[in-house]
Amino acid sequence: MSLRKLVEGECGGTNSLVSLSSHFVQDRGLKDEGFHSFPHQDSLPNTNVDQLVHEFFEETSHSAQPFRMDSLLAEMRDLESRGAGPVRSAPISQLAIEGDVQEWAQQYLESGKSFQEITGDGIWSHEDRPDPFDSASLDYDLGFGPRWADDYLQRTRTQSLDEAVPLPDLSNSEEYKVEEDIAATAGEILTNTALDPRFSYSKFMKFMKQIEDREVTVGKDGKLNPTEAKTAAGHWSLEFQNDPEYEKTTKWSEQFEKEQETSAKWTEQFLKSEVLGMNATSEEPFNKQLWDKLTEQWKNISPTLAETQSWDSEFNDFSTEFKEYNFAKENPLTNTDNPLAEGQRRLAAGDLPSAVLCFEVAAQQEPENPLAWQLLGTTQAENEQDPQAIAALKKCLQLQPNNLTALMALSVCYTNENFQNQACRALKEWLRMNPKYSDIVPSDEQQSQKFPGVSSFLSREMYNMTKEMFLEAARRNPLDLDPDVQCGLGVLFNISSEIDLAVDCFKAALQARPNDASLWNRLGATLANGDRSEEAVDAYRSALQLQPGFIRARYNLGITCVHLGAYREAAEHLLTALKQQSIGRGPQGGETKASMSDTIWNTLKLVCALLERSDLMDDINERNLSKLNEVFGIE
């Protein structure tokens, strides 16, 4: 453990072992190169290396104001006043350490961002200029004229003018007369590489320049020595070129160049996009025309829809799911006389699946009858088939937008399927269509589609608004409360998971309608979702007493049993629900697998997992109901 602490860094800090090792690694290489004997005392304390390097970096990072003449000029004068003495450059060893690989690379990338394309000769010509800060040279420095400057000044992070700083001319200094050949070699290197802009910014070049200007001399053994400059700089520079560092430098400069290319590409793109933008504006009238035409056509195609609903709400409805109701493929009740009445009879008898089939027949025979669709929707909801219910209810509302029962049922279905936004809209619509409360909903609501209905995400604003409106409706007649309003409020509180309030609402609604099985079920579901499973069971039992074939309540009871840890009972309830769904299919009683709800099967699968009956999984996947009924002892 202790070893790990040594090796792994603490959060935020470097760990001791690594920093220790880096110490050794850093120094050893240079010692091997023979730089170890470099004298470290400074002859000129005010120009110590760190300061110089620091200055160099400082200058390049004076980015925000690229033309900081005053400070630069001051610095210049400073340098010149100092110029009488030898300015000692950074010792090479120090340079190598300071300009550690990463930092150099960084430096190159940085300067690449500044987008400074200086042609090879340009930079050297500065040296000849008496005043390097005249405006012409600066323009040249930027290289691309005013347009480029404008485009890129914002991005420009570094504007290194230091290259233009002329180094103090030391040729007259008697004390430091340096052998001509060193300077000449350095000069030669400079001129050879000057044409290549890649080298313009390398520290090596700067160093060479310094040699040429006799600021620095090179010792025989490769040591840098300001006082005794006796030997071949050529030899040294050769060494430098052979040095792997040199190759790296070249690589960096290549990178730099690439960087420049990409920035050039960017500008091109930028310009292109600008051009495109121009085109777009010119195309706009055409687009508008096209759009208008399309809208016109759409209106022609569906005159009824355009009348009843605004264009974009239509779009919203179509972009959500549950567009189309899927009728059962083989409906054994197709030939039933007066299917609507027959369906209602079966519904009253508690045979939900048969009722569904009857209503399907009715809806197919009279597709314009909203009642058939409404009953189909509400029955499918009780049959634990929410997606189908939503489709049917929407169809009903298309035919009859003010069908309050359908709107309320739709909001419940949406809540169950977690389409909270749509649920809220349906509830608001319910209020608007209800003659008792229509004045609560602001009339401009229909036009202002502030809340797009495409996503199921419900904004707090929308929710609060709907809730306020319902509370207002509830306050209307405090003595004679409207169970429907209470039910709507209950649904709203369910959406916001304010379980206790929702429970109160449903209980209030039940006081007015104690024989409404679906209200009992809603109360039970709310209690169950609020971790009040025991009370929920009572509510479900009341619902099932009123309507034994209430499949949704049976399913919910199964789920509550799961939450109470009674998995076996849960499985029994679920299987009962499935059995009811499958045998209710018409007089023939033929079992059709499609008629059973996927949700119930999925829940049953979970319950079997909780029972650790993985041996039953295959039967569940095959939907082998009779086998499962056998296992769980259900007749």
Next chain:
Amino acid sequence: MSQDSAASDPVDFKSTAVFRLLEKAMQEDDKGLAVTLKGIYCFKVKNEDGKDGIWILDMRDGKGKVKFNGKEKPDVTLVMKDADVVELMMGKLNPQKAFFQGKVKINGNMGLAMKLSVLQEQASKKMEELKAKL
């Protein structure tokens, strides 16, 4: 199921159901989320009676296996209360928050522990299916 420790019985824990659901979710998972975890989690759960239960979630082969009182050597051990496990796996408790509130104590590979939200997602998806319908 092994019953090595006489003191604890999975029936005493609310977490039992959660872990079973989680296992189910892992088995059905087709996105291979367990693959991203690749490790052995150990949940040391203390219930209200002060009894300890240990669940081992073995995710090495990309399919989640859950064992009560498993003996595998875990990469990370999470010590928490029974009720907190349920909250965490149902998505009501943010793993990071739980950690900073001291509800979860973590020993071992922190990186694995940080991926706990993947497990959480899996379990809460399953719990969502057990929601009563209005």
